[in-house]
Amino acid sequence: MGNEQGQTENQNINSKDFLIGSLIGGIVGASVALLFAPKTGKELRDNLNDSANLVRNRAGEWRDVAYEKGTEWRDLASEKSQGWTDKVKETTNSFKNRKSSEKEAEQAAEEVAKAIEEAAEELEREQDSKTTTY
Numbered sequence: 001m002g003n004e005q006g007q008t009e010n011q012n013i014n015s016k017d018f019l020i021g022s023l024i025g026g027i028v029g030a031s032v033a034l035l036f037a038p039k040t041g042k043e044l045r046d047n048l049n050d051s052a053n054l055v056r057n058r059a060g061e062w063r064d065v066a067y068e069k070g071t072e073w074r075d076l077a078s079e080k081s082q083g084w085t086d087k088v089k090e091t092t093n094s095f096k097n098r099k100s101s102e103k104e105a106e107q108a109a110e111e112v113a114k115a116i117e118e119a120a121e122e123l124e125r126e127q128d129s130k131t132t133t134y
Contacts, residue, residue, distance in 0.1 A: 019062060027055055 030051040037044075 023055070023059065023062075026058070027051075030055070 031048070035044075037047075
């Protein structure tokens with residue numbers, strides 16, 4: 001289980017690094033391409049604005065995807081957590097019931113032992129009374 005968690009964390013870090021690298025690479029590449037293109041100042045500014053809007057839109061899309069994935073993971077973790085909580089409660093109740101059953105059995109055994117002792121004492125008294133009367 002720990003190995004799977006480590007692999008998932010590494011995959012999440014790698015995905016995050018890839019997304020950040022893609023975003024930065026896209027911005028730098030678009031800026032360099034625009035700067036070296038033979039255009040007028042107004043055209044260059046318009047292209048930079050268009051590229052900035054494109055990057056902003058992509059970042060918004062990635063944010064939405066990340067939010068959806070985060071929500072899915074949160075829901076999955078919540079479901080698993082609830083399942084484990086229910087299992088722990090069930091196990092705890094089972095142990096409590098088992099312990100109370102053991103106590104009840106122990107009490108019943110003690111009562112039976114007392115009854116046997118009382119019966120044995122009663123027999124001894126009867127035998128003593130019979131031997132003393134004869």
